[in-house]
Amino acid sequence: MRNTTNAELESQRDARGNGQGSPAGKILLAGLTGLTIALFLNSAALLADAKRQPDGPGRSVALAVWSPIESVASSLGLTWPRAAVERLLGRYEPEQGITLFLEQSQVVPTSEKDERVVPSVEDEQEPRDLPVQGLPQSLEPIWSSEHPFKLWIAGDSMVQFFGDTFASLAETSALVQATSEPVLASGLSRPDYFDWPTRLAEIMTKHDPDAVVVTFGGNDAQNIRAADGRWLDRFDDPWLDEYRRRIGTIMDLVVSDKDRILLWVGQPPMRQEGFDQRMQLLNNLYRAEALQRDRVHYVDLRELFTDSTGKYARYLPDNVGKLVDVRLTDGVHLSHWGGEWLSALLLRELRKSPNLDELWIQ
Amino acid sequence: MLLLWAIGSNWLAGNKIDNCRRLGARDGVRAWANVAIASDLALLGVFKYYDFFAVELSNLLGLGNAIPIFQLTLPVGISFFTFQAMSYVIDLRRGVIQPMRLLDFAVYLSFFPQLVAGPIVRASEMAPQIAKRPDPRHVASAEAFHLILRGLFKKVVISSWLASNIVDGVFADPQGHSSLDVLFGVYGYAIQIYADFSGYTDIAIGVALLLGFRFPINFDRPYSALSLREFWRRWHITLSSWLRDYLYIPLGGNRGQTADMYRNLLITMLLGGLWHGSTWNFVAWGAIHGVALIIERSLPIERIHPALRWALTFHVVCFAWIFFRASSFSAASDVLTAITGSSGDTKILNAGLILVLLSAIGVQFVTKSTSARMDYWMSRRPILIQGIAFGVGLVVIDTLGPDGIAPFIYFQF
Numbered sequence: 001m002r003n004t005t006n007a008e009l010e011s012q013r014d015a016r017g018n019g020q021g022s023p024a025g026k027i028l029l030a031g032l033t034g035l036t037i038a039l040f041l042n043s044a045a046l047l048a049d050a051k052r053q054p055d056g057p058g059r060s061v062a063l064a065v066w067s068p069i070e071s072v073a074s075s076l077g078l079t080w081p082r083a084a085v086e087r088l089l090g091r092y093e094p095e096q097g098i099t100l101f102l103e104q105s106q107v108v109p110t111s112e113k114d115e116r117v118v119p120s121v122e123d124e125q126e127p128r129d130l131p132v133q134g135l136p137q138s139l140e141p142i143w144s145s146e147h148p149f150k151l152w153i154a155g156d157s158m159v160q161f162f163g164d165t166f167a168s169l170a171e172t173s174a175l176v177q178a179t180s181e182p183v184l185a186s187g188l189s190r191p192d193y194f195d196w197p198t199r200l201a202e203i204m205t206k207h208d209p210d211a212v213v214v215t216f217g218g219n220d221a222q223n224i225r226a227a228d229g230r231w232l233d234r235f236d237d238p239w240l241d242e243y244r245r246r247i248g249t250i251m252d253l254v255v256s257d258k259d260r261i262l263l264w265v266g267q268p269p270m271r272q273e274g275f276d277q278r279m280q281l282l283n284n285l286y287r288a289e290a291l292q293r294d295r296v297h298y299v300d301l302r303e304l305f306t307d308s309t310g311k312y313a314r315y316l317p318d319n320v321g322k323l324v325d326v327r328l329t330d331g332v333h334l335s336h337w338g339g340e341w342l343s344a345l346l347l348r349e350l351r352k353s354p355n356l357d358e359l360w361i362q
Numbered sequence: 363m364l365l366l367w368a369i370g371s372n373w374l375a376g377n378k379i380d381n382c383r384r385l386g387a388r389d390g391v392r393a394w395a396n397v398a399i400a401s402d403l404a405l406l407g408v409f410k411y412y413d414f415f416a417v418e419l420s421n422l423l424g425l426g427n428a429i430p431i432f433q434l435t436l437p438v439g440i441s442f443f444t445f446q447a448m449s450y451v452i453d454l455r456r457g458v459i460q461p462m463r464l465l466d467f468a469v470y471l472s473f474f475p476q477l478v479a480g481p482i483v484r485a486s487e488m489a490p491q492i493a494k495r496p497d498p499r500h501v502a503s504a505e506a507f508h509l510i511l512r513g514l515f516k517k518v519v520i521s522s523w524l525a526s527n528i529v530d531g532v533f534a535d536p537q538g539h540s541s542l543d544v545l546f547g548v549y550g551y552a553i554q555i556y557a558d559f560s561g562y563t564d565i566a567i568g569v570a571l572l573l574g575f576r577f578p579i580n581f582d583r584p585y586s587a588l589s590l591r592e593f594w595r596r597w598h599i600t601l602s603s604w605l606r607d608y609l610y611i612p613l614g615g616n617r618g619q620t621a622d623m624y625r626n627l628l629i630t631m632l633l634g635g636l637w638h639g640s641t642w643n644f645v646a647w648g649a650i651h652g653v654a655l656i657i658e659r660s661l662p663i664e665r666i667h668p669a670l671r672w673a674l675t676f677h678v679v680c681f682a683w684i685f686f687r688a689s690s691f692s693a694a695s696d697v698l699t700a701i702t703g704s705s706g707d708t709k710i711l712n713a714g715l716i717l718v719l720l721s722a723i724g725v726q727f728v729t730k731s732t733s734a735r736m737d738y739w740m741s742r743r744p745i746l747i748q749g750i751a752f753g754v755g756l757v758v759i760d761t762l763g764p765d766g767i768a769p770f771i772y773f774q775f
Contacts, residue, residue: 082757
C-alpha cells in the first residue's frame with residue numbers, strides 16, 4: 001500500500017506535462033473543434049439515438065438538432081467512415097422506416113372483437129389456473145432428449161434477472177431445452193427500437209418452442225406511435241386501445257398456430273409509487289387480454305413480492321422465515337433470490353399441466 | 363443534503379480541532395475529531411449498512427420483521443466523500459494539514475470528477491492545489507485528452523464487450539457453461555472490472571487535469587503484480603493507502619507480535635471488503651485477500667520463480683473476484699463447482715476472446731514510460747491537432763462499443 005506524495009505528484013507533472021502545457025482558452029477551442037468533428041462524423045448514430053428516445057419534448061429537440069447536422073454530414077460524406085467500420089464489424093444496418101407492429105391482416109388478435117375497456121383489478125375475476133393444455137394427454141412421454149420440450153423466455157431487462165435461472169431450473173429435466181432472451185430497454189411501446197412481434201414470429205417459425213414465457217412493461221409507460229404515424233399520449237384511451245392490441249398481437253403470435261403455452265409474467269410491485277401505479281395499470285391490460293385466450297396464463301407477481309401489508313419490500317421472509325433480499329437496490333429488478341423465487345413460481349405454473357408435470361418427475 | 367451535511371459538519375469540526383490544537387487542548391482535539399468521524403460513520407452506517415445488519419440480526423435471532431428495515435436508496439458517492447471527509451479531520455488532528463476555507467472544503471468534497479467513484483483524494487493532496495489556484499496558462503491538455511480517451515476505450519469497448527460477450531452470461535448461468543467457459547468468464551471479469559474502474563478513474567483524472575487539478579494515480583498495472591502485497595500497491599491505490607494510513611497503522615500495523623500484525627491485516631482487509639458493499643460476498647472477498655496476504659507473508663515466496671509467482675497471484679485475485687461478482691454465496695459456489703465440473707463443449711470461447719484477454723494482460727507489462735512518451739509526443743503537436751485527434755478518438759470508441767453501456771461497476775459503492 002503506497003501513498004502518492006505531493007512531491008511525486010509534482011515530479012509526475014514535470015515529467016509528463018513537459019512542465020508547460022497549453023493555455024486553457026486554446027484547449028477549449030481545440031476541444032470544441034474536436035467535438036464538432038466528432039459530432040459530424042457521428043451524426044448518423046446520434047440521429048438514430050434521437051429517434052429511439054421516448055416521444056416528448058426531449059425527442060423533438062434532439063431530432064430538430066441532429067436531423068440537419070446529419071443531412072449536412074451525409075452530403076459531405078462524413079458519415080461514411082463510421083458506416084464503413086460498422087460494415088467491417090458486421091453491425092451496419094441501413095436505416096429503414098420505423099417498423100410498426102405486424103399488420104392486422106397478418107395476425108388478428110382475438111381482442112379485436114372485444115370491447116376495449118380496461119377493467120379494474122376489482123372487476124377482474126381471479127386469475128385462472130393454467131388451463132388444461134391442448135397437448136396430448138397420453139401418459140406416454142412425447143418428449144425425448146432428441147426431441148426435447150422447448151421453452152423460450154423472452155422480454156425486457158427483467159428477463160436478465162430470472163431467465164437464466166429459470167432456464168437452469170427447467171433444464172433439471174433432461175427432456176427440457178430452455179433459452180433465455182433478454183433485450184435491454186425493449187418492450188411493446190417502441191418497435192422501432194426492438195420489434196418483438198417480428199422477433200417472436202421468427203422464434204415460433206425457426207425454433208417452434210412448446211412453451212413461451214414473456215414479460216414486458218418496464219419500458220412501456222411512454223407515448224406510442226400508431227400505424228398511421230400519430231403519437232398517442234400515454235394512458236389516453238387511444239393509447240390503451242393500441243397497447244392492448246399489441247399485447248393481443250403478441251399473445252396470438254405465440255398461441256394461435258399451435259397448442260403452445262404462453263406464460264405472461266406481470267410486473268412486480270415497484271418501490272417508486274408512481275412507477276408502481278403505472279405498472280399495475282399495464283398489468284391489468286395483460287391480465288385482461290390473457291383472460292380472453294385459452295393457453296395464455298397471466299402470472300401475477302404482486303403477492304410473491306409484497307410484504308404482509310401488501311407493499312413493495314426489498315427483503316422478504318423465505319419459507320423458513322429468514323429474510324432475504326429479493327430485489328435489487330434500483331427498486332425495480334429482481335435480485336438473485338428474487339429470480340429464484342420467480343423461477344420456482346413459473347415452474348409450478350408449468351407443472352400444473354398434467355403432461356408437463358411428468359417432465360420434472362423423472 | 364447529505365453532502366451539505368458532510369461539508370458543514372466536517373468543516374466545523376475541523377475548525378474546532380484546529381482551535382483546540384492552538385490552545386493545546388488535546389482532549390478537545392480528540393473529542394472533535396471523534397465527533398466528526400462518528401458523524402461520517404453514522405452516515406455510512408444508516409445509508410449503507412443498517413439494512414444489512416438489521417436483516418442479519420433478525421435472521422440470527424429469529425425476529426422476523428420485528429426490526430424495522432429502512433430500504434433507503436444508497437446516495438451516490440457516499441463511500442467516497444465520507445472517506446475524504448474523514449481524511450480531512452484525521453489529518454487536522456495529526457497536524458498534517460491546515461484547516462481549509464469553507465468554500466475550498468466544499469469544492470474538495472464535492473469536486474465532480476471524482477465525487478461518484480473516486481479516486482479518494484486526500485485533503486493533504488487537494489488543499490494545496492485549491493489554495494494555489496490552477497494556472498490557466500499551463501494545462502496538460504495532451505495528457506488529459508489521452509487519459510479521457512484511454513478511460514473511455516477501457517469502459518466502452520473493453521469492459522462492455524467482455525460483460526456482454528462472456529462475463530454476464532457465465533455468471534448468470536455457470537452450470538450451463540463448460541468448465542473452460544466459466545474459467546475464462548472469471549478471467550474476463552478480472553479484466554472487465556479493471557477496465558471499468560481504472561477507465562473511470564482515468565476519465566476522472568483527465569477531466570480534473572483539464573480543470574488544472576492533478577489527482578493521484580489509482581491503478582498501476584495491477585495484473586503485473588508478482589505478489590498480493592504488490593497487487594495492493596497497484597490496485598485502487600487511493601483506497602488501499604487510505605486503509606493503510608487511517609486503519610491498519612492505527613490498529614498497530616506491523617508493530618508488535620507477528621500474530622498482531624496478521625490480525626491487523628485481516629481486520630483491514632475485511633473492512634476493506636465491507637467498504638465495497640453490505641453483503642457477505644464482499645466480506646468474503648476481503649477475507650480471501652486478508653488470509654492470502656497472511657499466508658504470503660509467512661512463506662518465503664521470493665524463492666518461487668517469478669512466472670509462477672505471477673500466476674499464483676493472478677489466480678488468487680481471480681478466485682476472490684468470483685465472490686465479488688457473484689450475487690450470493692450460492693451463486694459463487696455454482697461458479698466454483700462449474701469450473702471444476704464437466705468439461706463439455708465450449709459455447710463462448712474463441713480466438714478473438716482469448717486474444718482480447720491476452721492483450722489486456724499483456725499491456726499490464728508495458729512500462730509507464732511508454733505512456734509518458736506518448737503524452738510527451740502528443741504535447742509537442744499543435745493544440746488543434748490534439749483536439750482533432752480527441753474528436754476522432756471519441757468517434758472510434760463510440761463505433762467500436764456496443765449499444766447500451768452498463769453503468770460503471772464502482773458507481774454502486
